[in-house]
Amino acid sequence: MAKEWINLVKKELTPEDLLRIIFDYTAKIASERKLNAVLVHMADMGREMILSDRCTVWLIDEPNHQLYTTVAHGVDEIRIPFGTGLVGSAVLSGEPIIIEDAYNDPRHNDENDRKTGYHTKSIITVPFRNNDGEIIGAYQAINKLTAVGYFTARDLELLSLAASYAGKSLESVMLHQEIIDTQREIISTMGEVGEIRSKETGNHVKRVAEYSYVLAIGLGLSASQAELLRTASPMHDIGKVAIPDAVLNKPGKLTEEEYDIIKSHTKIGHQLLRGSKRELLRTASIVAEQHHEKWDGNGYPAGRKGEDIHIFGRITAVADVFDALSAERVYKAAWPIEKIENLFREERGRHFDPAVVDVFFEQLPKLLDIRQRLTDEAE
Numbered sequence: 001m002a003k004e005w006i007n008l009v010k011k012e013l014t015p016e017d018l019l020r021i022i023f024d025y026t027a028k029i030a031s032e033r034k035l036n037a038v039l040v041h042m043a044d045m046g047r048e049m050i051l052s053d054r055c056t057v058w059l060i061d062e063p064n065h066q067l068y069t070t071v072a073h074g075v076d077e078i079r080i081p082f083g084t085g086l087v088g089s090a091v092l093s094g095e096p097i098i099i100e101d102a103y104n105d106p107r108h109n110d111e112n113d114r115k116t117g118y119h120t121k122s123i124i125t126v127p128f129r130n131n132d133g134e135i136i137g138a139y140q141a142i143n144k145l146t147a148v149g150y151f152t153a154r155d156l157e158l159l160s161l162a163a164s165y166a167g168k169s170l171e172s173v174m175l176h177q178e179i180i181d182t183q184r185e186i187i188s189t190m191g192e193v194g195e196i197r198s199k200e201t202g203n204h205v206k207r208v209a210e211y212s213y214v215l216a217i218g219l220g221l222s223a224s225q226a227e228l229l230r231t232a233s234p235m236h237d238i239g240k241v242a243i244p245d246a247v248l249n250k251p252g253k254l255t256e257e258e259y260d261i262i263k264s265h266t267k268i269g270h271q272l273l274r275g276s277k278r279e280l281l282r283t284a285s286i287v288a289e290q291h292h293e294k295w296d297g298n299g300y301p302a303g304r305k306g307e308d309i310h311i312f313g314r315i316t317a318v319a320d321v322f323d324a325l326s327a328e329r330v331y332k333a334a335w336p337i338e339k340i341e342n343l344f345r346e347e348r349g350r351h352f353d354p355a356v357v358d359v360f361f362e363q364l365p366k367l368l369d370i371r372q373r374l375t376d377e378a379e
């Protein structure tokens, strides 16, 4: 049974080796913001510390009752139902599991080996906890590469050490991700509230977000600024929550007074959001206030002109109008693309920032792809 890994017998690590591994990986992990990358670094760190052939870090996904992991950079997540496999039982019981020979152990499921041709012999699974002492995941390593050929109590200690060194960074990255996801969801939902009241569909805000992102990148804004705008732009009409239905959805012509009430959605949105210390909400307040300003100064609410209008406002204006014209509605057909192009040509330097219009034309194929992908029929 001359399996490859048996030929790779390794010497035990010296304390200096161990320290170097710990220093190297904790530095890498501490500077990492992406959860998947942290999982891969943690797994590599564990593998090198205990000289195993393979190592994986699993995390609990409570709402979906799953355990998940990333085994390599750029590889999608792997998910298993909560409580299944050795990892599952270690996480449930909170106790580590060490197996010397998997094929003599009824808990081992050899299905994966049969599929891949890999031979699992020794296994160690160590659950680990967050700062509050709750189990959040587990290390699992397979096949000890030293002459002994199986994992020992010392490996258990080392893996626990790896988990505790990486645990803080892991938790802060998870928290960071959680906050970003939550913010995004809240903003999108709030944005939809404003739009649905004015008969726009939920996909309108999603399309405006994507169009704004493409335009921002095309204008040369940094990826993080473009991302910020993508998240904030769905809130552009949030102020409409405060406009009475009788005005907002009045059939037929509006009186001047009623039109003024509608226009106030910009100021209301701005007031709702401007008090926040969060960059994201402050950005949203700028977009809410300025998405109806016009390059030539004839917009509202302030009649700002040219670059006095924040670039996020100028971009969202193009994205919002493009979507209003190009999407079909119950009450109106979509404009043909030639007619839309004509409008943007005419309004270049009048309603819209000429630079944004130029990027709009450059990126039009991409924008149309987005429209196709986020079409309202798919809702």
Ligand SMILES: [Fe+2]
Binding pocket: 236, 237, 265, 291, 292
């Ligand atoms: Fe608006």
Ligand SMILES: [Fe+2]
Binding pocket: 200, 204, 208, 236, 237, 320
């Ligand atoms: Fe809109």
